[in-house]
Amino acid sequence: MSARLAPFLQFTGAEPCQAPDTDPDWWTSDDTNDRAAAQLACLRCPNREACLAWAIDHPTDAGDAIWAATTRNRCFKLRREFTTTAPEEPK
Incomplete structure (x- = not known):
């Protein structure tokens, strides 16, 4: 993980997860259809x-919820990709 952590989002109200016509439970539901609806949104x-x-930098807080159309497993894989060390330069 990087030394700098992404700050929590400043919601503008334009986000689908903040829209009055969406169910906020979709992002944390165990139901496959709800999670698919959250990912599409x-x-x-x-x-x-x-x-x-934010989800990549804060895995504990992000939990099992859908963040940016991404599952916990996908965030884990992305986090691992971003944290690999670069090979040393040849001498």
Whole structure:
């Protein structure tokens, strides 16, 4: 993980997870259809990049919820990709 952690999102109200016509439980539901609906809603979010950065940097707080159309397992894989050390330069 990077030394700098992404800050929590500043919601503008334009995010699908904040819309009055969406069920906030979709993002944390155990139901496959609810989670799929959350992921589809996230695809049109203007803050998706910031949301994903926060979820990757804060795995404990993000938990099993959908963040930026991404599951916990996908965030884990992305976190692992971002934290690998670069090979040393040849001498």
